[in-house]
Each structure stands twice: as C-alpha cells, then as structure tokens.
Amino acid sequence: MAHCEQVPTAAPSVDTVLFRMRALDSALPARDGLAVFNRVYLAVTEAVDRHIDGGRFPDARAAAALDVRFAERYLAAVDAAQEDRRPPACWRPLFQLRRHPGVRPLQFALAGINAHIGHDLALAVVDTCRTLGCEPVDLEDEFDRVGDLLVSLEERIRDELMPGPDLLQIADPLTHLLGSWSLERAREATWASARALWALRRLPDVAGEFTDRLDAAVGFAGRMLLTPLRD
Template sequence: MTPALNVSNINGVLLELDKIIAQCEREGSREAYFAVLYRQMTEAVRKGISDNIFEDCPRMERLDVIFAKRYISAWHCYRNASPCSLSWQTAFDACKKNDLTVVQHLVLGINTHINLDLSIAAAETAPGQDIFKMQTDYDRINDIIATAANDLQIRLEKIWWPMKLLTRISNDRHKAVINFSILKARQTAWASAAAMAMTEGPAEKNYITGLDNGVTAIANRIIDPGIWAASLLKIVRWSEERDVGKIISLLK
C-alpha cells in the first residue's frame, strides 16, 4: 500500500507532495520539476477552497484528493518498480534524459496528470449526470491556474536567461505557453471526464486504456517533437541552467 492511499484531505496531499519533492531534491532528480509545479497549483486550489470561491467546496476537495492520489500513487509505483500507467512511465523515464528542457519536463507532467488523471478523477468524483453539476467549479479552477502559471513563468526566466529578453520583445505574449498547455489540457480532460462518467465496467476500462495510449503518444511527441523544433530546443537547453538542484530551488 502506498502512502497516497492514506491521504484524505488537501493538507495531506500537500504533505505527500513535500515528501516527494524533498526526496527528489536529495537525489537531484528531475522528477521534482513537475512535483514543485503541482504543489503550487494544489496550494492555490486549497486557498480557493478556504476562501469559499466554489459552489461546492467539499466536492472540490474530494476531486483534488482523488486527482492527487493518482499522481502520488504513480510516483511511488514507479519508484518501487511496480506497474503504473504507460503515460506516467513515459514521463518519469524522460526525467533521466539530459537533453530535455525544463519546460519539456513540466509539460510532460501536465500532459499526463491532466489529460489522463484529471479525466478519471472528475468522473469518479461526479459519476453520471452529476458530472455536469461540477462544470462551473471545474472551470473556476482555470482562473486559479492562470495566476499560478504566470508566477511560474517568472521563475522560468531565472532558469533560461534569454526569456527575459524575449519578454521585452514580445510584450509578454510568450507567457501564455505554460498557461495555454494547462488550459487546453483541462478542456480536453473535461470532455473525456464527461464521456467517462457515463460509462462503467469493461467499457470504462477500455476507455481509460485508450486514453492512456493517446496521452502517451502526446508525451512521445513532447520528447521528440521533430527535427526543427528539436533544433530550437537544443539551443534553449544549451543556454538554460544545468544544475538540477538549483533548478528545483528556482522553481519553488
């Protein structure tokens, strides 16, 4: 049994994420990059629940816990050489690569956790027609994420110094990259959650398997985006911070 199964509230989620981040820091593992981002998003949602901005705050906390447990469980399974989803296996394996940019690692985590895990968690939190009662609160999280993503972009400028120059040239338009990735993923996840909420049994399992395969295909394109994009990413990788421990500190 993984520690994730003992998590029952959002504060417990944050504690588990802190443990993952601390272990990754000690090991100098790139797995910490997404864990740090996810902790920041979770803290922002926790504040939203505390501020009572949702129509149904207890339901949103249940969603957050179910959602987080999928990532935490996947991380522990991977670390213990136990089976996890193919898309998480791909994302975690990529953390061993030295030639990917920090943004690629972050987007790999975003892709798997939102496109796969969020869809499943939302359908589990509100099965059947209840899924549509949750849409307003689900959409409200987008505003929270947008703020957190903009804060992240500022930290990324410290990791890849040319981004500061890009900020002046583009009038901050490039700051939409991470935010766009998250919001587009959440839109796709909602469509998948709505479909999944109406299925059960073998049909649901088949849907999840197909979804996992599709998310893995996206992950592989993030890792190997083609010759032209790869050439540009090599330039970014060459000029960004190399020390994993320092990058983790800068992302916090």
C-alpha cells in the same frame, strides 16, 4: 446549479496529499524531472487549499474531494514507479526521462501537467462523482475554478522556467514544442472525456478501452514534449 450530496466519505484530506508532495519536494534532487513537476503541482494544490479555506469555491466539500482524488492519481503513479511497477502510460515518459540532461526543466513541468490534466483529471472527476453521489455537471464550477488556477500557474512557470530571450530564438526547438501544446485545449478535452467516461460507467469494457486509449494518447504527447534538445 445543483451540488453534490453530502455523502460521508473516508477520503484523505487536502492536508494529507500536501504532506506527501512536500515530502517528495524535500527528498528529490532539484534537477530531477519529477521534482520539477512536483514543485509546480504542490504550488497548485496549495493555491486550491487557500481558495477552499477562503470560501472561493461554490461547494467547498466537492472542491476538496476533487482536489484529493486528482492528487491521488499522481501520487499513485509515483508509488508505482518507486515500487518498480508500471505507472500509467501517460506518466511513463516523465519517469523514464526525468534525469536526462538534454531535457529542460520547462519540458518536465509541461509533460507532468499534460499527464495529470490530460488523463488523471478526467478519471478524478468520475472518482469524485462516485464518492459524492453526483453527476459531472455538479462539479463543473469546481472543475473550471481549478482549471483557472492551473492556467494562471502555467503562465507563471513559463516565465520562471523559460530560457532568457538571448537563448530562446525562433529557431530553438523548445519554441516549437511549446507551441504544440495548450493547457486550455487540454482542459476542454478533459471535460469531454470525463463526461464520456461517466456516460460509459455501466459499460465497463467500453469504458476501460476508452481509458486505455486516452492514457496512451496522453503518453504519446508527453513523450513528444520531453524530446531531448541536447545530448
């Protein structure tokens, strides 16, 4: 497979975005819904960083660029919320409900993953292609390997944040919410969205409408995932 051209770029490093996430982790109350997601995403980014350093990506520079562009989308949403600006629609449910006592930690984690994978990752692929002067197909290996890390982490956080068997009965609403969303399906949809956005890059009006509709749809799914399960 062809890889991205080594075009010079002043993009922040993985260490830069890790510093931001660690600062958030230190500053936010542990039960805050944003803090729950941030811990999950920090673990993902640290794992990606280890894999890059360990030579486990075919193109380390492309992997780092994708990782940074991906993280920048999340951090920009955090900045918008902190500055009383409107974050993308996909992130609004998490920021609006982050302190709701009826939303469980696992819901916050999955809603953040939904926003970041369903919306941000597709745009990050396009951002990275523009930065490195390549096509989405050139990033497919990196995309897949990052996705594999996310799947393994999702399994871990479900184990860590899932209520015990005595609490999670078949009739528990959380059971139905968990069954309504799949990271694997989200990954597949995101890759298709990234390719579509790249194909539409010379039609900015159409690309903008596509992005707005994607944002709204992902936000709707996030709002469902954050349905309070108790008052």
